[in-house]
Amino acid sequence: MEIAVFSYYPAAMYKNFLIDIDSPFSWHDCTVDWNGWIYESTNCFDCTHPASCEEHTCTDVRASYSYESPSCPPVTNSSTLPGSEDCICPVNVMNPVNGTCGQALHNYDSFTFSGTDGKNPFSYYSFVTHRTAACVTSSMLESFPANVSGVIAFSTSPYAFPTSLLKETYIRTFALCLPSSLSAHGVMFFGTGAYYLLPNSDVDVRSLLSYTPLVNHPDSFGYFIGVKSIVVKGRSINVLNSTTKLSTIEAYTILRADIHKQVVHMFSVATMGILRARPVAPFALCLKYRIGHSLVRLQVPDIVFETPRWEEMENILT
Known part of the structure; x- marks a missing residue:
């Protein structure tokens, strides 16, 4: 928020x-x-x-x-x-x-x-x-x-x-x-830039960004993008023809129930070597991150949302 x-x-x-x-x-x-x-x-x-x-x-x-x-x-x-x-x-x-x-x-x-x-x-x-x-x-x-x-x-x-x-x-x-x-x-x-972030003002961050087209939605004032797949440690879920709404209000990413179930399963398999912790609402799968009194960084896989390129949008919208 x-x-x-x-x-x-x-x-x-x-x-x-x-x-x-x-x-x-x-x-x-x-x-x-x-x-x-x-x-x-x-x-x-x-x-x-x-x-x-x-x-x-x-x-x-x-x-x-x-x-x-x-x-x-x-x-x-x-x-x-x-x-x-x-x-x-x-x-x-x-x-x-x-x-x-x-x-x-x-x-x-x-x-x-x-x-x-x-x-x-x-x-x-x-x-x-x-x-x-x-x-x-x-x-x-x-x-x-x-x-x-x-x-x-x-x-x-x-x-x-x-x-x-x-x-x-x-x-x-x-x-x-x-x-x-x-x-x-x-x-x-x-405006279109440049975008420099202080105090390190020697790099225009536009050069570090990836781009995907916005998808029009006639019944909303918000912004939507297309999503092709969700990838966890090399394994992917195909969600082609799916649109995702961007939000500055929702505290967490919200997934459709069937997609959420697959993502949780893949993430669970990818983190089998890490001890589980008691779930904390609204999450069902939680991992332990404390050993003794020291804070350690968990080696967990990224969850990657693959978005279409401009030339792929015609297939997604049809």
């Missing part, structure tokens, strides 16, 4: 956001913020303020880009949330951690974030007016990590955060590098 750190306007402070690459639009705990923000003109472009129910984006978000779930209430132009007495635009949002649905107010918001040319951080912050966000009450943040104030959307939806960026290359491309430990920070790059 990844956290992005943004600041928001007009308050000079930072907020933490949960990165969701499947969410149709961004939302955060900001009803108090814009209720306390007095703007003198309806033409104020950079102000944080609620959207009107008479605007096209209100109707479009509700019709095509709002969350759909049996737990979501029908949306109307009335709301129990604190807000403007004018015609406001309530929309539904889904808590990606616990799956609960709640009401939010469609909102115009502004964010700043750290900038870089791909190698050197800028000494200033980039400013973005996010034309489609939503404000929620703090009750919608239940089960979120500590100090996380909302969701920042990086999906294919036209109302996700990347479409608020000005450059076309930003809109179509971004890269997400996950941290290797809880004490480290990850990084996100907008």
